[in-house]
Amino acid sequence: MNETPERTAFDWDTRFRDDDTPWERPDLHPAVADWTQAGELAAGCSVIIPGCGRAPELGHFARMGLAATGADISPTAIAWQRTQLAEAGATATLIEGDVLAWRPEAPADLVYEQTFLCAIPPRLREAYEHAVFDWLKPGGHLLALFMQKEEKGGPPYGCSLEAMRILFPAERWIWPDDNRFIPYPHPSLGGKPELGGILVRR
Numbered sequence: 372m373n374e375t376p377e378r379t380a381f382d383w384d385t386r387f388r389d390d391d392t393p394w395e396r397p398d399l400h401p402a403v404a405d406w407t408q409a410g411e412l413a414a415g416c417s418v419i420i421p422g423c424g425r426a427p428e429l430g431h432f433a434r435m436g437l438a439a440t441g442a443d444i445s446p447t448a449i450a451w452q453r454t455q456l457a458e459a460g461a462t463a464t465l466i467e468g469d470v471l472a473w474r475p476e477a478p479a480d481l482v483y484e485q486t487f488l489c490a491i492p493p494r495l496r497e498a499y500e501h502a503v504f505d506w507l508k509p510g511g512h513l514l515a516l517f518m519q520k521e522e523k524g525g526p527p528y529g530c531s532l533e534a535m536r537i538l539f540p541a542e543r544w545i546w547p548d549d550n551r552f553i554p555y556p557h558p559s560l561g562g563k564p565e566l567g568g569i570l571v572r573r
């Protein structure tokens with residue numbers, strides 16, 4: 372068999388403990404500045420970051436005054452977020468475990484998707500769409516950064532807009548025009564672009 376095996380046993384916690392994390396950006400994702408300027412990310416909003424890892428966006432959103440929730444399966448990443456928040460004197464909710472099986476007490480205004488969907492095995496994508504739909508209020512926004520990658524296998528697994536339009540069907544999501552997606556090249560990961568755009572939950 373020449374197929375690339377699905378790396379279901381991908382050990383995220385080992386990757387964090389070994390500092391083997393090529394998906395991490397050196398600073399905030401540039402989309403954060405764009406979405407802040409556009410008023411999408413604003414104090415008082417609630418935001419969920421699934422698979423937050425050690426992304427600095429969680430602490431940034433908390434310091435901005437958003438009610439931020441970060442969820443991750445890796446205890447090392449969650450411990451790192453807890454330390455960062457404490458050092459900054461910021462508050463956020465941290466959930467340790469399988470975020471696809473988790474539901475919040477109350478739905479949120481925003482979900483911030485950054486290299487989580489591309490990290491999970493594609494067979495879990497439907498569960499992801501159901502979870503994001505449940506996490507959001509009607510009219511809530513999915514701030515999506517869809518990783519573009521032609522090669523098969525992963526992680527990261529490519530999230531073409533064609534595949535995303537099937538995953539997030541128009542009966543459940545209001546889509547922007549394709550030309551309203553902004554490409555943000557990743558500084559590592561071979562410069563692969565992530566397409567930034569906003570889907571509205573019906």
Ligand SMILES: C[S@@+](CC[C@H](N)C(=O)[O-])C[C@H]1O[C@@H](n2cnc3c(N)ncnc32)[C@H](O)[C@@H]1O
Pocket residue numbers: 383384394395396421422423424425426442443444445448468469470471485486487490491
């Ligand atoms: C590629 S990393 C991205 C981390 C972060 N979003 C960033 O951009 O730096 C994928 C993250 O998803 C987490 N993860 C994978 N499967 C998960 C699951 N089922 N539930 C919660 N977190 C998960 C991993 O531990 C890891 O932190």
